[in-house]
Amino acid sequence: MEYIFSIFTITNICMSFLGTVIGIIFGALPGLTATMGVAVFLPFTFGMESVTAFAFLLGIYCGGVFGGSITAILIKTPGTAASAATVLDGYPMAQNGHGYRALSIAAIASFIGGIFSCLILILFAPVLAKFALEFGAPEYFAVGIFGMSIVSSISSKSVLKGIFMACLGLMVGMIGMDPIDGTARFTFGSVDASAGVNLVAALVGLFGLSEVLTKLEGGAAGFRVDQNIHVKREKLDLSLYLKNWWCVLRSAVIGTIVGIIPATGPGIASWLSYNEARRGSKHPEKLGTGVDEGIIASETANNAVTGGALIPLLTLGIPGDPVTAVLMGALLMQGLPTGAALFTQNADVATGIYVMLFIANIFMLLCGLLLINVFVKVLKVPTSVLMPCVMVFTLLGSYCIRGNVFDVKVALVLGVAAYLLEKAEYPIPPMLLGLVLGSMIESNFRRSLLLSKGSCMIFFTRPICVVLLAIAVFTFLFPFIRKWIASAKKRRASETK
Amino acid sequence: MTKRSPARFVITLGAFALSVAWAILTSQLKVSSGSSGVNLKTFPTIITGIMIVCSGIVCVKDFLEARRSESSALSVKDIARVVALILLMAAYTLCLEALGFVISTAVLMVAAMFIYGNKNKLVIFAVSILLPVALKLLFQYGLKILLP
Numbered sequence: 001m002e003y004i005f006s007i008f009t010i011t012n013i014c015m016s017f018l019g020t021v022i023g024i025i026f027g028a029l030p031g032l033t034a035t036m037g038v039a040v041f042l043p044f045t046f047g048m049e050s051v052t053a054f055a056f057l058l059g060i061y062c063g064g065v066f067g068g069s070i071t072a073i074l075i076k077t078p079g080t081a082a083s084a085a086t087v088l089d090g091y092p093m094a095q096n097g098h099g100y101r102a103l104s105i106a107a108i109a110s111f112i113g114g115i116f117s118c119l120i121l122i123l124f125a126p127v128l129a130k131f132a133l134e135f136g137a138p139e140y141f142a143v144g145i146f147g148m149s150i151v152s153s154i155s156s157k158s159v160l161k162g163i164f165m166a167c168l169g170l171m172v173g174m175i176g177m178d179p180i181d182g183t184a185r186f187t188f189g190s191v192d193a194s195a196g197v198n199l200v201a202a203l204v205g206l207f208g209l210s211e212v213l214t215k216l217e218g219g220a221a222g223f224r225v226d227q228n229i230h231v232k233r234e235k236l237d238l239s240l241y242l243k244n245w246w247c248v249l250r251s252a253v254i255g256t257i258v259g260i261i262p263a264t265g266p267g268i269a270s271w272l273s274y275n276e277a278r279r280g281s282k283h284p285e286k287l288g289t290g291v292d293e294g295i296i297a298s299e300t301a302n303n304a305v306t307g308g309a310l311i312p313l314l315t316l317g318i319p320g321d322p323v324t325a326v327l328m329g330a331l332l333m334q335g336l337p338t339g340a341a342l343f344t345q346n347a348d349v350a351t352g353i354y355v356m357l358f359i360a361n362i363f364m365l366l367c368g369l370l371l372i373n374v375f376v377k378v379l380k381v382p383t384s385v386l387m388p389c390v391m392v393f394t395l396l397g398s399y400c401i402r403g404n405v406f407d408v409k410v411a412l413v414l415g416v417a418a419y420l421l422e423k424a425e426y427p428i429p430p431m432l433l434g435l436v437l438g439s440m441i442e443s444n445f446r447r448s449l450l451l452s453k454g455s456c457m458i459f460f461t462r463p464i465c466v467v468l469l470a471i472a473v474f475t476f477l478f479p480f481i482r483k484w485i486a487s488a489k490k491r492r493a494s495e496t497k
Numbered sequence: 498m499t500k501r502s503p504a505r506f507v508i509t510l511g512a513f514a515l516s517v518a519w520a521i522l523t524s525q526l527k528v529s530s531g532s533s534g535v536n537l538k539t540f541p542t543i544i545t546g547i548m549i550v551c552s553g554i555v556c557v558k559d560f561l562e563a564r565r566s567e568s569s570a571l572s573v574k575d576i577a578r579v580v581a582l583i584l585l586m587a588a589y590t591l592c593l594e595a596l597g598f599v600i601s602t603a604v605l606m607v608a609a610m611f612i613y614g615n616k617n618k619l620v621i622f623a624v625s626i627l628l629p630v631a632l633k634l635l636f637q638y639g640l641k642i643l644l645p
Contacts, residue, residue: 167551405590
């Protein structure tokens with residue numbers, strides 16, 4: 001308890017607030033995402049204490065998920081995919097002259113969702129971590145493969161391209177010293193390269209610089225709020241949450257469960273929850289016309305994902321989506337262990353992460369209720385000023401990790417490569433997964449085979465390992481199974497007609 | 498305007514070439530005499546094999562699609578802008594240590610805002626000077642990280 005109070009330093013509180021503000025801006029601007037926000041500002045946490053760094057990054061994460069609702073409600077343009085369902089009721093409500101009411105409902109719903117998932121995180125993470133302590137090299141290899149199995153789900157257009165990108169990430173991660181022998185690989189004799197490709201430099205290149213280049217297209221006009229928007233304050237009756245308590249609870253549970261499942265994310269959670277709200281509503285025909293229930297369902301669920309997504313990351317060391325992969329980069333950058341070891345060796349940091357997630361949700365609520373007109377003004381900053389600033393942040397961020405220009409070159413090369421590959425519809429998140437999980441998979445794969453004297457049967461004779469590999473196979477095949485079921489249903493429907 | 502764009506096929510071909518090159522590099526890795534069957538070549542050999550198969554299939558698919566379909570192409574102006582910004586950032590990485598952070602970043606900002614189409618000279622110069630100075634002060638005194 002004493003430790004929890006010691007976390008409440010002015011620095012931690014200020015960084016959490018600053019992170020939330022930055023996150024809301026990144027979330028609100030269409031084209032910029034929470035992932036990009038966390039990636040761009042990750043290097044800035046290099047010199048910070050671990051808890052301070054997470055106060056800042058979790059603020060960006062929570063703020064980023066909520067921020068998308070601002071533009072979704074005010075101008076019918078969701079800042080992120082997470083807020084797409086919010087448009088359905090938020091925008092009509094704003095059009096009826098109740099923009100502030102819609103934003104307040106969204107802020108409070110996001111807060112409830114965030115706090116609920118945070119409580120679930122606190123309850124379940126230590127239990128799962130205790131279970132993970134039983135793991136040996138084969139189990140960790142299986143966990144890594146399970147983490148990689150989401151490639152098929154996050155490669156929307158072509159699974160083959162997704163697999164290629166994941167492999168590319170694995171190969172880029174192999175540049176440098178071999179984790180077992182300590183021999184240099186793919187370094188071409190460069191001393192800088194023998195230290196390996198810095199994960200943070202790679203992240204800012206893949207998610208920051210590629211976006212900076214993409215925003216140049218189409219006359220560089222990009223996104224800008226031209227309308228003269230001003231949100232007028234209104235009084236909000238909080239009893240509406242009591243009236244809709246079932247909708248709130250159901251949405252929070254949906255969001256948290258979706259967050260725990262790898263390869264899903266807040267976008268899926270908000271649509272699922274909105275759909276359930278429609279099914280469970282006494283007046284389903286009213287949803288989509290600007291009713292409270294629609295905004296509550298979407299916003300509670302998308303923010304409940306934040307705590308849920310941290311459960312597999314903190315307990316097993318596997319990121320379920322791009323933004324948690326970037327947060328895993330933050331753990332590695334801070335020299336912290338991932339998985340169960342975080343709870344045994346650095347339990348104070350794990351506690352700090354819980355507390356800071358709480359604080360971030362509180363700041364998100366306050367910003368959403370009190371500073372909304374400030375964010376609307378920030379949205380008016382033109383792309384031609386904003387993107388060069390983001391570019392400088394990314395280049396500077398990649399430099400300051402090791403004080404080395406080599407890392408800036410790495411960020412630039414990967415940024416340009418990501419930009420070109422995206423043009424050919426190669427998805428970037430699988431590459432990030434490969435980069436983050438590569439070392440874990442390879443070292444545990446080799447250790448396992450050394451233990452078994454080269455026999456692959458070691459992966460199929462240990463129960464936890466077999467279960468994890470079976471789940472990995474199912475996760476990988478799930479999108480194909482879903483497609484197959486959908487087409488079979490369609491066929492059957494056309495046959496009955 | 499739309500026209501037949503071979504860009505996607507060219508990029509996929511590049512991905513295939515990269516996979517093959519990486520497989521060749523993997524085969525040239527030297528394994529120490531004492532290592533057992535599982536060594537530093539094992540994992541990259543598996544991964545490059547998967548890369549070659551995937552990019553090979555995608556290459557054939559993209560080649561066939563490029564012949565069949567029409568896809569939107571970037572305008573010459575857009576391409577020129579993107580290339581200019583990439584060259585600008587490359588020059589920045591080369592000059593960063595020689596010119597120092599503030600000067601090189603200020604020059605980069607001016608040029609980048611110009612490329613992005615900003616015509617407001619006051620904004621360009623104000624942001625280009627204030628941002629690098631503010632960042633230098635923040636890193637040097639706030640985060641205790643030395644910048645060039």
